Amino acid sequence: MKRSFYTRFNCFRTIAVIVFLSLLAVSAFILLRPHPVQYGIPTSEKSYLSPDQNSADWPLHDGPFNSTRYSRLDTLNTESITDLGLAWAFGDYLIRGRVARGNETTPLVINDIMYISGPWSTVYALNAKTGSLIWDYDPNVDGNWMRNTCCDAVNRGVAFANGKVFIGTLDGYLDTLDAATGKLIRRTDTLIDRTRAYSITGAPRIAGNLVVIGNGGAEMGVRGYVTAYDIETGKQAWRFYTVPGDPAKPDENPELAAARKTWATNSRWDIGGGGTVWDSMTYDPDLNLLYIGVGNGSPWPVWLRSPGGGDNLYLSSIVALDASTGRMKWHYQTTPADSWDYTATQNMILADLDINGRARKVIMQAPKNGFFYILDRETGELLSAEKYTHVTWADKIDMATGRPVMNPTANYSQTSQTIWPSTAGGHNWQPMAYSLDTKLVYIPVLELPMTFSQEKQLTYQAATALVGAQASPPRPGTPAAEGVFQSILTAWDPVAQKAVWKSEPRPWWSGGVLTTSGNLVIQGTADGYLIARNAQTGKIIKEIFLGVGIIAAPITYEIDGIQYLAVATGFGGGIKRYLPGVAALEYENKTQLLVFKLAGGDIPIPPRLVPDAIQPLPPMPKVTTETLTKGRDLFMLNCGKCHAFRGAENGYPNLWNMAPHTLEAFDEIVLNGAYAYSGMPQFNDIMSAADTAALRAFIINDQHSVHQSAPQPH
Ligand SMILES: O=C(O)c1cc(C(=O)O)c2c(n1)C(=O)C(=O)c1cc(C(=O)O)[nH]c1-2
Numbered sequence: 152m153k154r155s156f157y158t159r160f161n162c163f164r165t166i167a168v169i170v171f172l173s174l175l176a177v178s179a180f181i182l183l184r185p186h187p188v189q190y191g192i193p194t195s196e197k198s199y200l201s202p203d204q205n206s207a208d209w210p211l212h213d214g215p216f217n218s219t220r221y222s223r224l225d226t227l228n229t230e231s232i233t234d235l236g237l238a239w240a241f242g243d244y245l246i247r248g249r250v251a252r253g254n255e256t257t258p259l260v261i262n263d264i265m266y267i268s269g270p271w272s273t274v275y276a277l278n279a280k281t282g283s284l285i286w287d288y289d290p291n292v293d294g295n296w297m298r299n300t301c302c303d304a305v306n307r308g309v310a311f312a313n314g315k316v317f318i319g320t321l322d323g324y325l326d327t328l329d330a331a332t333g334k335l336i337r338r339t340d341t342l343i344d345r346t347r348a349y350s351i352t353g354a355p356r357i358a359g360n361l362v363v364i365g366n367g368g369a370e371m372g373v374r375g376y377v378t379a380y381d382i383e384t385g386k387q388a389w390r391f392y393t394v395p396g397d398p399a400k401p402d403e404n405p406e407l408a409a410a411r412k413t414w415a416t417n418s419r420w421d422i423g424g425g426g427t428v429w430d431s432m433t434y435d436p437d438l439n440l441l442y443i444g445v446g447n448g449s450p451w452p453v454w455l456r457s458p459g460g461g462d463n464l465y466l467s468s469i470v471a472l473d474a475s476t477g478r479m480k481w482h483y484q485t486t487p488a489d490s491w492d493y494t495a496t497q498n499m500i501l502a503d504l505d506i507n508g509r510a511r512k513v514i515m516q517a518p519k520n521g522f523f524y525i526l527d528r529e530t531g532e533l534l535s536a537e538k539y540t541h542v543t544w545a546d547k548i549d550m551a552t553g554r555p556v557m558n559p560t561a562n563y564s565q566t567s568q569t570i571w572p573s574t575a576g577g578h579n580w581q582p583m584a585y586s587l588d589t590k591l592v593y594i595p596v597l598e599l600p601m602t603f604s605q606e607k608q609l610t611y612q613a614a615t616a617l618v619g620a621q622a623s624p625p626r627p628g629t630p631a632a633e634g635v636f637q638s639i640l641t642a643w644d645p646v647a648q649k650a651v652w653k654s655e656p657r658p659w660w661s662g663g664v665l666t667t668s669g670n671l672v673i674q675g676t677a678d679g680y681l682i683a684r685n686a687q688t689g690k691i692i693k694e695i696f697l698g699v700g701i702i703a704a705p706i707t708y709e710i711d712g713i714q715y716l717a718v719a720t721g722f723g724g725g726i727k728r729y730l731p732g733v734a735a736l737e738y739e740n741k742t743q744l745l746v747f748k749l750a751g752g753d754i755p756i757p758p759r760l761v762p763d764a765i766q767p768l769p770p771m772p773k774v775t776t777e778t779l780t781k782g783r784d785l786f787m788l789n790c791g792k793c794h795a796f797r798g799a800e801n802g803y804p805n806l807w808n809m810a811p812h813t814l815e816a817f818d819e820i821v822l823n824g825a826y827a828y829s830g831m832p833q834f835n836d837i838m839s840a841a842d843t844a845a846l847r848a849f850i851i852n853d854q855h856s857v858h859q860s861a862p863q864p865h
């Protein structure tokens with residue numbers, strides 16, 4: 152039968168509809184499926200989680216495998232590394248006269264391109280073979296934002312996914328850049344309240360199809376949280392607050408309602424609670440869990456923060472979140488009722504370990520509080536915890552309760568107490584590393600105590616440090632001062648929970664750590680060395696003098712069969728004073744990225760510093776003792792965060808040796824922000840001309856008492 156036109160048309164129409172529907176289904180699938188995340192390495196080599204494969208790249212902040220900062224590359228090894236030299240150096244940072252002390256970035260290397268961040272949240276893409284600049288990006292952070300920071304205009308690195316580079320800016324934005332051009336694709340405001348002193352210094356992390364970012368500010372009075380955004384659309388997927396908020400409002404989720412029970416009803420909610428996630432986060436794709444390291448309380452002493460007592464969850468805790476929803480799976484609090492800035496923000500390493508004869512998926516952390524923790528990362532069960540450094544605030548962790556057995560001398564509410572570790576921690580943000588060959592964790596340990604005393608006054612004031620305590624290193628010559636301010640590299644057996652070897656002490660504080668299959672453990676130091684050790688024994692194999700302090704962690708990568716070693720130089724961060732032996736006392740504290748290879752060239756040593764000429768002392772001001780006390784208090788509250796008391800060297804201008812023209816322009820600078828761009832913020836919102844007069848009087852008067860022998864003006 153001959154088909155009619157209409158039948159043929161109908162048939163055609165049916166086919167067309169089928170084709171159309173299939174196309175629709177395919178497009179819907181393509182559009183709606185979860186975004187596959189490419190880390191820039193071929194799918195067949197998704198080695199970022201498979202320790203059996205070799206990755207030539209360094210695609211993630213915490214290293215190619217399980218956040219271990221361990222690389223399988225072994226061309227550089229205990230034999231060959233003696234021949235290490237310079238491959239290239241990069242020093243063209245977009246800093247232009249801004250305060251730039253600490254350079255904390257961990258570079259990423261993906262398909263022969265290196266992505267680094269610099270001070271002031273600047274970003275650079277470099278040819279990883281030659282060091283030539285491909286593009287740079289400056290978010291132009293307002294220099295006044297320095298008021299909101301605790302610890303320098305630092306940045307620890309970028310994240311990379313799907314052809315995009317992500318940077319958290321000091322002033323709280325998450326900027327998404329096109330990895331090919333450096334062009335800004337999207338700017339996302341991550342802050343819940345721009346009048347609060349939030350800042351971002353940490354690297355964003357990729358978790359599936361989301362990019363996650365936290366913030367800092369617990370020393371300034373903020374409420375901590377992390378936020379996850381879709382990599383492609385930038386849409387917010389979820390936000391997790393680490394501490395309860397304003398009790399007048401409903402809790403955001405049951406996790407926070409549970410946490411609220413561990414806070415006193417008379418808690419200082421106005422101050423924010425703290426709990427900032429300012430550095431470490433780690434993603435486990437198999438479990439789809441994102442582990443976040445939560446920081447200290449705002450203010451520090453629990454008796455001021457939560458006067459009725461309580462553990463104050465989730466401060467100083469490791470929290471496991473479902474990466475898709477941001478809901479909490481488990482938490483473990485390392486320091487209940489923290490009063491010492493004992494953050495649990497230090498880097499976390501995933502490993503499979505045999506603990507008591509059972510194979511366990513574990514997460515390891517050496518938080519500031521001085522104990523090395525091993526938890527089951529599926530359940531949060533505490534498997535073991537031992538002291539990795541000198542600790543006096545607690546005697547041990549009770550395995551039955553999972554809680555520390557506190558030492559009464561940790562309480563400084565009635566009298567000041569000298570406590571180990573210090574507020575810098577037994578270990579700070581400088582990452583530790585875990586070798587899958589030696590099965591040892593290499594921890595950059597800090598040996599120092601601090602004397603804590605409580606501050607009486609506790610009034611919230613925007614953009615002003617508010618810790619509620621004074622913490623200072625013990626005076627030289629006192630018993631507590633013995634052996635202080637040391638950096639030690641400790642090789643730690645995580646199963647036996649004991650040290651296998653310890654390095655010689657170096658000046659405070661050394662950099663983060665890299666370990667490799669070449670049986671190497673590599674770390675930079677404050678006295679300006681890059682040191683490669685035998686990972687098994689700790690013996691130094693190669694020591695290169697760079698003349699500039701290192702706090703960042705080295706990384707390694709391979710291009711065309713050549714293994715490179717890269718490390719950022721520039722000493723600073725949370726450091727308040729350069730101690731004897733630190734390279735920055737003698738040489739220009741150069742912000743640069745140095746890359747090494749075998750048979751490379753000579754190392755460029757930065758120029759030696761010429762000491763500042765002593766400025767003639769201005770006449771002693773005729774002011775009352777009250778004025779001097781007021782000036783001192785203003786200095787301690789507002790200036791002492793950067794400018795060291797009595798001009799102790801720390802990379803910021805020495806106010807005890809101000810040039811006459813600086814003194815003349817004092818009000819222009821302090822009140823009106825003449826130097827705001829450089830990072831010296833303006834204070835006219837909280838200071839008057841009478842205040843700056845008191846400040847000036849205090850400095851000049853104190854200068855006279857310190858430099859009595861200094862030349863007097865005629
Ligand atoms: O509680 C916080 O929010 C917070 C933030 C930061 C930061 O963002 O850099 C540091 C700290 N705390 C801190 O306690 C600390 O020791 C520290 C050192 C550094 C550094 O970069 O060297 N940052 C920070």
Ligand SMILES: [Ca+2]
Nearest residue numbers: 369370447492
């Ligand atoms: Ca802190």
